[in-house]
Amino acid sequence: MYVFQSWGAGYADIVKENQLFEDYYKELGLVPEGEFEQFMDAMREPLPATIRITGYKSHAKEILHCLKEKYFKEIQEVEIDGVKLEAPTPLSWYPDELAWQTNMSRKIIRKSPLLEKFHQFLVSETESGNISRQEAVSMIPPLLMKIESHHKILDMCAAPGSKTAQLIEMLHADMDVPFPEGFVIANDVDNKRCYLLVHQAKRLNSPCIMVINHDASIIPSLQVATDGWREALFYDRILCDVPCSGDGTMRKNIDVWKKWTTANSLHLHGLQLRIAIRGVEQLAVGGRMVYSTCSLNPIEDEAVIAALLEKSEGALELADCSADLPGLKTMPGVSSWKVTRPGQWFNDFSEVPSSRHTQIRPTMFPHTDKDKLASFHLDRCMRVLPHHQNTGGFFLAALVKTAPMPWNKRAPKVNTHLSSLASRVRAMLVCVSHVCVSHLTPSAPPRPPPHKRKKMFGFKEDPFVFLSEDDPVLAPIQSFYDLSPNFPKLNVLTRSHEGKKRHLYMVSKELRNVMLNNSERMKVINTGVKVWSRNSDGEQFGCAFRLAQEGIYTLYPYIRSRMVTVSVEDIKVLLTQENPFLSKLQSKAHAQAKSLGMGSIVLRYQPNPEEPLEPQCPIELCGWRGKTSIRAFVPRNERFHYLRMLGVEVFRDKSGQRGAPREGGEEEADARAGCQVPSGNPKCLEEIIMNYYSGILPIKDWTM
Incomplete structure (x- = not known):
């Protein structure tokens, strides 16, 4: 939390x-x-x-x-x-x-x-x-989840999103796969915090992330369609990082010192248990759920896990993770603890006066059956103490689901293929049976009225609209960029039913399935990655949509034209000058750019193993081929990032003065520092950077 x-x-x-x-x-x-x-x-x-x-x-x-x-x-x-x-x-x-x-x-x-x-x-x-x-301790839960690229993942209480970002990274461990089979659904109950979560997730430019806004303790069950059948969605991995009293964060959140009381954990225990129960209900058999808190209190930690294991009747077991992260010092979970109200300690629920039963519950105590308690193996829980490795305090437990929950047996698949004859016959039989029953039992009590639909609070989101395979927007895009035949057209969506489409986004096939089958069940805040943006100037060149840098890693494997291979020196020119002439490029890139018509292009850098001082990773940038010039469409911070990778200094010293001229003379030093030299009033990229930093709010939180 x-x-x-x-x-x-x-x-x-x-x-x-x-x-x-x-x-x-x-x-x-x-x-x-x-x-x-x-x-x-x-x-x-x-x-x-x-x-x-x-x-x-x-x-x-x-x-x-x-x-x-x-x-x-x-x-x-x-x-x-x-x-x-x-x-x-x-x-x-x-x-x-x-x-x-x-x-x-x-x-x-x-x-x-x-x-x-x-x-x-x-x-x-x-x-x-x-x-x-x-x-540091916040990085542990995703590592214990053992994520693989095909896993369907739910992050139940995700904001502000640092752990969510880790999950996305693990899903994309192989960057050669633009659409992993798995996905991450990140949820938070607070609508405003969901937008902080969106900001964190969007930095990773993944088509496999969806942010939703629900109470985690009653998060809706979702459905997916497979070969005409609709079935419940069960997750392979669930992160259950629940709201907690946060006494493990005292080193960072100093106001916890004056706000901490023993009542905090008593008030949160019930909510934590409900969220954990809802999590294991939606976990696939064989799946893993990591429960975590930044509290050291057993009432929020072992008590919740013990109650969960008790209710599962053997369907859950604690995994032993003690050897999963060599070098991490942890304390084993405890099997004995007490509960207190100010001035009074209780070893067992039988000692609690009836006047306190609304505040102190049986699930807050260790199980009275010692054999049963031993079978839970609570020592497999992990508690991180601050003084052992100079960290915050934290608690973790990894649960593996070995069978369906006793109160939530998995329902059989329901055929929703409406075109099938069998489906229609079944529907007719159901209708006839209902008519017969209503005639045979006229005195049967009427069914209760349906529950009122829960109102959705927060900002009203634009709709998510998937393009059809024959949408007229796609044909010129396919032709202009010579997209490969396996390009997943059906995964392209926009955020508007009517009018001209401004931006096009992409999601993975599996997330598309989730969205199409659950539009009424969930409140989606954001999903997908932007891959194209409308550029009216491009219409005259054959395509009204230019490439977006956010989605270049997703799109690049499918693009077979509009490519320019650039060198390190070419990238320096493109990222430090606004609209350099084509002649500023080196011969190979110059020739390729000249052979292309005007419009959006991909600037591709391939590493050279014989040049160890140059970046040893591929780089793809979005660009624009003009009549006589070329331009990189790259966001400002990413420009800084790539320039640093190329060894170009992009900061001023503390006094605001530019450093000593670099080798190569003043003109070359200005060019390397990012100055737009061919101008009567040169404006240095360093100045832009400093203006940017002078206006940005300081990042004050080292987020959990």
Whole structure:
């Protein structure tokens, strides 16, 4: 559960003391003997900053190389008040060194121009979706889910979306597959937070993500159609990161110190259990659900898991994940705990006075049958304590479904192929039987009136409209870009029933199936990735739609024309000059561009293994071939990203002055720095960058 961090007046004055909290956790004995003072000292320390490099893009290794060889090496040389800074270190348990931790505070970062560059790098790359600023313990749940590209995944309480982004990355582990068989449906109950979730998910440019807005405890069951049959959708993987009291976030959310009481967990336990129950109901047999909280309290943790296992009657079992993440230090789950109200402790529900039964429930206590309790194997749960690896506090449990839930046996498939004769005959028989019954039992009580449809709150979303295979919009696109015959036309959608289509989006085949069969069941906030945008100037050249950079990785495998192969020097020109002449390109790219007619194009860079100093990953950019010039249609932050990969400096120093001229003379230095030289009033890309950063809101949260 993520809690927004407040940075208003008086926030820093909050005293990091709560005697009730200390007494409670001392009594429970969750912290190993002799370590409680270390535990409390760690809780009072600021949380280290952690970053995660998105792992599904093919240039993740290039970003890692840039961080290690440039920024981290520079940080090692920085001294603040005569003290050398500690270099960031990789999280030992996160695969492929894609997650890093640093103890540098924002205050320290502002004291050095080199650290200011590092901070701006983080902000820019975060906006581009290449880096996520995420708390370390928050990265654990998706890793325990063991995602594969064909998995159907539900994230039940997804906002703000850091874990959702991880799930999408894992789904796209192979970037050569534009449409993985699986998908991620990310849900949140708060309509406004759903839009924060959309922002996080859209940075990853995936056609396999859908954001919906429902109460997780009653999230609707969805259906999918297969060969004319409609059946319930069961998920292969579910992330159940429930709302919680958040006492594991005290290092980041300091106001929890004064707000924490023992009543918080009592109020949330019922909701947490309902959400978990709804999750396992929709989990496929053989599937895995990870339950997690950023609370250390057993009432929100082991008590929920134990109640879930009890209700499942053997249909669920806890997976042993202790060896899944080598290097991660965790404590096993506990099988004994107590429940309290101020001044009174209860070991068993039988000790609770009747006046407290509305606040304290039987499911909050350990099972009284010791053999039954032992069969739950609650020691397979995992609790992360802050002082063990300088992290926040966290709880995790991975549940595997071995059979249908006893109260939710899987219904047989229902034939919905209306053209089949058998279906019609069945429908007629049902109607006749209803007539007969109504005549034979005239005194039967009437059926209750249907429930009123629940009102949907929040912004009214534009409709999602799939294009038909023969939609007139598609023919010129197919011809202009010479799309391959296997291009999935039916996966293209727009957001308007009427008028000219402004943007075209794409979703995977499986998400299309979900959307077409559940339009009345779910409230969709956003889905798909933009692949084309209307450009009226293009109509005269044969196609009114230009390529969108967001969807280039999805579209590229199907495009067989309008390609220009560019070099590193070509990319530098294209990303630092607004409309360079074709003659600015090197000979190969120049010849290819000249042979193409005007309109939208793909600019393709292929790595050369013999040039190790150049990027060793393919790059696809959207561009426009003009009459005598060429242009890259790339969003600003992505321009910065690619320029950094090419070794071009895109920041000013802290004083706002440009650095010393680079090799090659002043003109070449200006060009490498991003200045539009052929102009009477040159406007430097560095200036654009600084204007951009001066207007952006600081990213203050290291999100969970």
